[in-house]
Amino acid sequence: MKKISLVIVLLVAFGSIIAMEGGKKQCPPEGSANPKRGKHAELKSREKNLNIHINRETLPQASDFDKSVGIEDMYNSKDDSIFSEDKAATLEGYLFRASTNGMESCNCFTEDKNDYSTNVYLSPYPLTGETRTADCIVAVITPYSRSLHPEWTTDYFNFKMAGKKVKISGWMIFNYLKSNLSIETNSNGTQLERRTIWGLCPVTNIQESK
Numbered sequence: 001m002k003k004i005s006l007v008i009v010l011l012v013a014f015g016s017i018i019a020m021e022g023g024k025k026q027c028p029p030e031g032s033a034n035p036k037r038g039k040h041a042e043l044k045s046r047e048k049n050l051n052i053h054i055n056r057e058t059l060p061q062a063s064d065f066d067k068s069v070g071i072e073d074m075y076n077s078k079d080d081s082i083f084s085e086d087k088a089a090t091l092e093g094y095l096f097r098a099s100t101n102g103m104e105s106c107n108c109f110t111e112d113k114n115d116y117s118t119n120v121y122l123s124p125y126p127l128t129g130e131t132r133t134a135d136c137i138v139a140v141i142t143p144y145s146r147s148l149h150p151e152w153t154t155d156y157f158n159f160k161m162a163g164k165k166v167k168i169s170g171w172m173i174f175n176y177l178k179s180n181l182s183i184e185t186n187s188n189g190t191q192l193e194r195r196t197i198w199g200l201c202p203v204t205n206i207q208e209s210k
Contacts (some may be wrong), residue, residue, distance in 0.1 A: 001137055002204045027108035027115075029055040029077040035079070043105055046176070051106040053085050053173050054117075060088035060171060069172070074137055077185035077198045080174045092209055093122040093198065096136050098157035109145075117142045118154045121194070124170040127163055130143050134183055134192040138175075139168045140201035147203060152168065165209040170200035 031051035034039035043051070069089040077083070101108040101117045121136035175197045179185040179190045184196040 002007075017141070027110065030053070031105040032108040033105060034103075036109075040147060047105060050173075050175065050177065053140065053171065054106045054140070055144070055174075056163060056202060057147075057173055059148075059204055060169070064088045064171075065090065065169075066172070071122065074198050075124055075195055076184065077196050079180070080176070083172050083174070083198060085172055085174055088169060088171050088204075089200065090167055090205075091122060091137060092167045093137065093165070094127050095161045095164050096121040096123050096127060096133065097132055097162055097165050098141075098154045099133075100154045101140075115143055117145075117201075118157065120157055121210070122166070122168060134194060136191045136195055138178075138194045138199040139170060139203045140173070140199065142202035145170075145202045145204065149206075152206070154201075160188060161206075167205075167207045167209050168203055169205040170203040173199055174197065175200040175201070 027122040029052045030048035031043060031054075033043050035041075040196045046202060057131070066087040066089055068081065069083060069087075069091075071091040071093045074089075075089065083089075098118050100113075100121045101119060103111065104117075107117075107210055120139045120141060121133045122139055123136045125131075125135075141157075146152050178194060180189055180195050181191060181193045182195065182197045183189075183192055186192070
């Protein structure tokens with residue numbers, strides 16, 4: 001009887017270890033609130049819905065693309081009704097730079113950097129010394145994007161792709177959480193990082209343009 005009890009205890013302990021090691025897989029598509037806000041903190045339904053779109057793991061099919069959407073259409077957009085998050089788009093522009101995001105509700109505030117996304121900044125105009133991220137559309141490389149193309153790291157875009165003209169495809173997204181960082185929604189902001197809160201996420205394809 002003692003041996004059986006010991007086996008059960010060991011199995012439970014082993015299961016707990018596996019759960020901890022595989023913790024990153026337990027983050028649900030809707031994400032979770034910052035644990036620093038307390039164990040009873042919850043996300044609002046709108047943020048949960050945004051995270052579900054960020055964490056999509058499906059390739060858009062030909063019928064999913066809104067071919068009427070170009071980078072200049074998105075450049076001056078701020079209304080959430082202009083485009084559809086259920087549609088994908090292909091944007092052509094100049095890859096300015098990339099930066100790594102950190103802990104967010106969409107990744108359950110994990111400390112595992114493998115679960116962090118990368119922002120790729122795409123300018124509709126040829127790059128100059130005056131180009132800023134605030135002049136760019138944001139296309140997001142998520143962990144799902146990297147599962148399709150493991151080479152799509154922040155360093156890859158900064159050292160291999162920066163300055164090139166590219167076509168970037170992916171699902172359209174309206175990231176209202178970045179409203180204070182967007183020229184279109186906060187033109188007088190002091191920490192602007194993007195042109196609009198419309199963008200692509202997750203990115204599913206990138207090709208150099210000729």
